[in-house]
Amino acid sequence: MTTDNRMLPPLRIAGRPVAQWLSVSAADLTNLVISRLVDELPIYRALPREEVHGEIADIVTRNIELFATLVFERRAARDSELTEQRNSAARRAEEGVPLDAVLHAYHFGIGMASKELFADAGPDDIADVRIVTGMILDFLRRLTIAVSAAYLEERQTMESQANSGRRSLMSALVAGDDLDAVLGRTGLRLAPHYLALSLAVGESADERSVGISGTVAGRRKLRRLQAELDRITGEPALTVIDSGGGTALVPCPASPPDWEPLRAAVDRMSRSLHVELRVGGVIATPAEVPAAVEQAAEIVRLVERTGRPPGLYRLADVLLDYQLSRPSPARRELARLLAPLAGKPELMQTLEAYVAGGLNRRATAAALAVHANTVDYRMRRVLELTGLNPADPADLPRIGAALVALRAGE
Structure with missing residues (x-):
């Protein structure tokens, strides 16, 4: 057999029934919370006055009245009782109000109401204070979860729609398609x-x-x-x-x-x-x-x-x-200058490193982990096989161009 918590004695602090005090004080507490919220959080000063003193104030009042009901019935909040809070969070997401500011407002409001509630608590109130504190923490936890989930879901939806629009615009730009239909559908604008x-x-x-x-x-x-x-x-x-x-x-x-x-x-x-x-x-x-x-x-x-x-x-x-990477007869001829090095990867590798290293034999040797004399020997072999001397200023441009042409043809 379950116990009807409403049959239990009302929770009292400083001689006042908590549920009744919260219900009676809801309007005054709401005005106090909204006033301090606007003073301490700049983001709320930037919102339209009718929104702050209208919808947001209504949510504050709803939270106080809902918590009064929870205290009276000695129970936790149901998901169905947090619908308006979730809807409000989704609207804040749409407006671009940061999630931390949204959550701050909830924590701030409940914190202020709790401070007023416990202001006159004495030693005889410890038992009821503990119960009410536990209910406040549970209520705040459920609110935070519900509000965060609704906010993030709305942001995800908005981001998905924005990403879809940006992808459509990018596809049209890259393909050279007509952009008017994409711009009209997505609401995006072209950059100059x-x-x-x-x-x-x-x-x-x-x-x-x-x-x-x-x-x-x-x-x-x-x-x-x-x-x-x-x-x-x-x-x-x-x-x-x-x-x-x-x-x-x-x-x-x-x-x-x-x-x-x-x-x-x-x-x-x-x-x-x-x-x-x-x-x-x-x-x-x-x-x-x-x-x-x-x-x-x-x-x-x-x-x-x-x-x-x-x-x-x-x-x-x-x-x-x-x-030189463009197809042409000249590119083929340039590549053929190094044809004698085909099948000799150590010579080709050394030649590339030597040219890239500014004809510095020691730097080339270090890059290839070989002795500097090995670099000299290989460059002599390149000269013998191709007739091109990397150390000769007259041959170097042709060698560089031939290397580019050879890579382009790979």
Whole structure:
């Protein structure tokens, strides 16, 4: 047989029945909470006055009256009794009020009401104070869970809709499709220019570590990469990326940005993610985006193929490689200059390292973990087989061009 808690003596503090006092004092407590809330939390001062003194005040009153009912009936709140609080949290999410400010308001209001309730408590009230305190903590826990869940669900829905719209816009921009229908459907606006980026992202230490989930580490890196891309101009970047890289269109709301700050941003991004980041970049108008995306991808492929260090590259940084990578009879002939080295990987590897190292034999030897005399011997063999001397200023440009042409044909 269950006990009807309403038949128990009413909980009292300082001689006052708690439930009755809360019901009678609800309006005064609400005014006190709203006044202090506006004074102490700037975000609530920025909201329309009718919203603060209307809907938000109503929620404060509802919480006080609901808790009065719970105290009277000696029970916990039911999910169905927190519907208005969940709906209010969803509206705050839609308005962009931060979750911490929403939760702060609930904790703040209940804290103030509790302070007023316990202000005159004496030694004889300890037993009832303990019961009411336990009920307050349980009520606050249930409120926090309900409000947080509703807020985050609404934000997730909004983000999903925004992401869907951004993906549609990116697809249309990259494909060169008509943009009017996408803009009308999503409510998004075109930027005057876009920074088209092709990214090659190296593995982080966490992704390589034994005992750490590579999938989780990769997703964490991806979230941070998206956040860093959004920081470049302060506008959400349109992206199709995974943990290894991909394509991004960064809106440029004003005039096209300077390259040096962009290079610094990519360097900062690489340090923040703790990865090697090679990026090809092209600034384009919306109509130029399809060609810009293709060019950025080609730039980053050339950067990777030629072993350049991490960083941001534009076409001007890889002009010779880019031109020589285009199919032509001249490219085939250049590649044939090094045909005698086919099947001799140690000679080709040493030649590439020697040219990349500025013809420094000791640096080349260190890079290949061989003796400097070995480098000299191999360079003599290159001369004997090809007729080209890497140390001769007249031959060096042809050797460099031949290396680029050879890589482009692989």
